[in-house]
Amino acid sequence: MNYWLIVNEAAGDGRRGENYWREHLQAAGIDEVHVRVLADTAWEHAVAPGDRVLAAGGDGSVNRVASVCIERNAVLGVLPSGTANDFARNLGLPEDPAALCRLVRSGQSVEVDAAWLNGHLFLNVAHIGLGTLPARDASQAQKRRLGRFSYLLTLAQRIGLQRGIQGRIECGDQVAEGRWLTIAIASGAYFGGGHDIAEARIDDGLLDVVAVRQSSWPRLLVAFIMVRLLRRTPQRDDTVVHLQAPQCHIQLRHPHTLTADGENLGRMANVSAFTRCGVLEVLCERLVSAQPSSPETVRDTPTDAPPMVRPSPGPL
Template sequence: MRSFTAVVNPSAGGPGSGSAAAALLLRLTRLLRDAGAPVDVEYSRGLEHAAELARTASGAGRVVLAVGGDGMAGCVGGALVGTDAVLGIVPAGRGNDFARQLGLPSDAEALARMLLDGEPRPVDALEANGVPVLGSVYAGVDALANHYANESRLLRGAASYYVGGVRAAMTWRPVHYRVTIDGTPREIEGFTVVAANSGYYGFGRHVAPQARVDDGLLDVVILKRAPRLLFFQMMRELADGSHVRRPQVEVLRGREVLIEQVAPDARPPLYGADGELPGRLPVKARVLPGALRILLPTGDTPDER
């Protein structure tokens, strides 16, 4: 019988959604304990504390549960990268995009079955300036949009991301990027560059439809300069991934990606990773093949949805 330590983000889901996340966790822990599995619950004081809790729990041989959204999954998963630890993801945040990529269930009963009987499968992670994360690294207007979504006090879920995206795009000026993929540089002027391990970001936006978490590659999605109205249309097309058919969108692949601003005449743009904002350009992202073991439903493979 597995034993579990749930590392919980107390503010998962954003304003007004704490009760839903708490109810999911309460139901899940009850089901696991009723099945005979020991479960400890640890509430994090921040991402660094969450990583410390994860390392301590995995060192004791426990399955570590990341309870929250993409930021918590990325933080806890990142702390376990390169170890023999086993991670379980409990999607209780706003975006839950990495869980979406893996096709993980969101109801307590299905989650409990997966955590008790599922198989740990190796998946890729990636590094952003040396920090392990799970989903994607993105630079440009989407990082600013994510910042606006996270600071929203009135909106939740998809609405916060949509309003954040509109607010960011209204004032954004295209950036002159240098994108170097596996040592080959190219310069473009555009809105954003995404180095994607997972195909989803920003609450279900399918930014990299062909991305897989078990192929040892990053999908690099470049949204080039376009008229502002067309850019808003491409934002809507992110919902189903149809934006990649636009000539203004280029998709490349590689193992290591360096994103820089060429001849900056202003403060470098923000970059984000797994729903957080680590800093400003430049950022180097590289894939870490099979670096993390995650519990998946029995018989599933990574990316099977």
Template sequence: MIESPAVLIVNSASRRGQENFSAARDRLGELGVELMAAHAVEDPSTLPRLVGDTIRAGARTIVLGGGDGTVSSVAPQLCNTGVVLGLLPTGTANDLARTLGLPTDMDGACQNVARGKVVDVDLGVVGDDRFLNVSSIGLAVGVTEQLNPKLKKRLGALAYPIAAVKAYRRFRTFSATLEFPDGDHPDVELDDLLQLAVANGRFYGGGAVVAPGAGIDDHLLDVYAIPRGTPRQRWQVARHFVSGVFTESDHVYHVTTRNVRVSTAPGQAINVDGELSAHTPETFGVIEGGLRVIVPEDASVGVADIGARERARH
């Protein structure tokens, strides 16, 4: 059952956001979800403050309409508050929805909010920020720079591979040093890299899998680094990139950890869930069960009781 009182907040600047606001409000009402307030937000920069004010006003469930960047932007306000997130995926990639097994159509998403179960999932930490899916360095930053609202609105998820091709043509490799404060892995220096990623969730970039065993409830970060390598090695990575199987290749560096510090030469911008909001050097961590979310009754993701389960992944 949804926890009351509930508030609907829709990023009306996101893809399909404005047209879905009224539909979501009406459908939630038909499903018996009582809203103490509903907001269509045209300026996404005001979302964190609005969510914070809404929590302080007593909301126990925030039904949020938007994409991955919308959720990531308010994750610090929701983290460890006990307030439940009901997600209406209205973005382009909707990778968090994929990870959680949520319906991506408006009616199905509203039904999930009204009838789903509440579970706890992890939050990634990058400096003072929080992220749900992936923080990336290298080509992913170039892809973000090539993506523009017009391209995303016209092509949807197809905008990502097109932006990737454009970014690759002008990309320059970089070096990285990875340090592991917990001592679970030896520190390592990596050269001639195309991309380095630190992942909390399972999906990113419009449906690509981080790694075959990645999950948002395993209390671990997946860290991978892709060197430029030979043409054959680059083809192998490209061929298996969407499935995440490329992380099992001998020339790709891949570990799981709870904490890692990343330094690069030259310094690199960090793509945090689709937003360029950090810069190397930076430290990454994970908050176990830091976010409460509504998922379908038959979903296997998440921990239904805080601290009840910890799955070790090898």
């Protein structure tokens, strides 16, 4: 079994690079590490089953490394070094780098879901509409200076330019149609720099589709307060729609930009997504789920659960 450290030096503010993580890994007792730059593709074919592949970067970097881990049957380790680090939030990883590297050394792991959208892997969220703007427009300088708040700045600068997206959402036997400001397809509980979906988990075998209808500012404000502060979807107002199923299909009247884990996938009108339960093994002690009653609730992964059968995700 080998340890790999895959580094994206451009992630975040650039301070959590190779030297930073090497020092903490060595302090935890991990001395032999194969270090590679994310952009170098040769390492992808050298990873062997059971290897620990540590991704030092943001969610986009983790996405890239995760696809290799699934294909090569390796174990993913996340060393958060980006702007949002939402996948790390889903895993409830320690913020202290020393504690995180000790966890990596312990080898504790859980199996989590991964999702595919039009053939592209995503771990956190795919966006259509307003939610794509931060990923597309936030500059690297903004990200370094403002961190995850750069996404909010970009969103605020562009929110007045949106005219809505006409589309139909099919999620299992649930259907919603209309004109939408944004549509988010989430695999876990956390996305968008800390936004969360109540009671969602990254190991529940479900996609959570959250869509916001184009509406008046007062209605949008009420919906925002209900969802963000009171942590529940408005019952008598369909401004915010929340659907759950293992797969979903979205048909848009016109092509719109699609992003997945912050990466621009281009303009599409026909979007299909599905999730695979327990297909990715990740170094982690216990998972996190967002609950209506409190900002965060940590649940231990059951130790008496039967072993998961890992279905093949098909070609990546």
